[in-house]
Amino acid sequence: MNHQVKISLIMPNFNGEKTIRSSILSFVRNQYFNKELIIVDGKSSDSSHKIIKEYVKEYEFIKWIKVNDKGISDAINIGLENVSGNIIGYLGSDDLLNTKTLFEINNYKFMIDFDAIYFDSYTYYIDKNIVQLRKCPNVAFNRINLIRYGTLVGLQNIFFDKRVFNEMKYDISNKYSMDYEIYFRIVEKFSNFTYVEYPATINKFSNNISYRLEKIQTREAFKVMCKYITWKDFKYLPYKRIFLNYIKR
Secondary structure, eight states: OOOOOOEEEEEEOSSOTTTHHHHHHHHHTSOOSSEEEEEEOSOOOSSHHHHHHHHHHHOTTEEEEOOOOSSHHHHHHHHHTTOOOSEEEEOOTTEEEOTTHHHHHHHHHTTOOOSEEEEEEEEEETTTTEEEEEOOOOSOOSHHHHHHHSOSSOGGGEEEEHHHHHHOOOOTTOSSOHHHHHHHHHHHHOOOEEEEEEEEEEEEEOTTTHHHHHHHHHHHHHHHHHHHOOGGGGGGOOHHHHHHHHHHO
């Protein structure tokens, strides 16, 4: 058996009874053995806790941190305090992990000592019952391209070496663009990012809920960009995207 680096995924949850079981199962059915799932949920009032308890009892690699958090960013930070893996990622309680994702991470880690590795994904449009491949921009993961393209990859499709989180945590004041904000800080200290053209997860999108959240996220992401941009960066600004974002506000 080849050596496997330990991979930890953090799953915040709040009243996710409709989707959390399938998300947990997507992790369980991944045949990679040196893995860990940290579920952070102290506030759910639906049947989530019953479902979580069922899987924690059955699988030693699933841990439940039952504490009250102040939102998703805080929940991830709580998870970071309890992980034991060398590679750390995030899995939403409505996301599905692809069957070979953890193997892909492990294989590349022994070829490249990356600071972070990131992937494409599938988006499942629930209302239309359509699945589409979502590819990341094939550009360098750096500050300039974060300004040009926005969030280069969704948080559920990027996995970090633990040394990254030894340096920093998520800003809990950002509830919807915490990934975009921390990316700006990460690229100031780390530069070895590996992009793999493989769909790591399936992310669900509902027109009624996801579109509303997307509008809120757009506003918050714009504020994040304004926080980190300088006058020298204006030549990199995507003016068309900024105009469209302004309209969405």
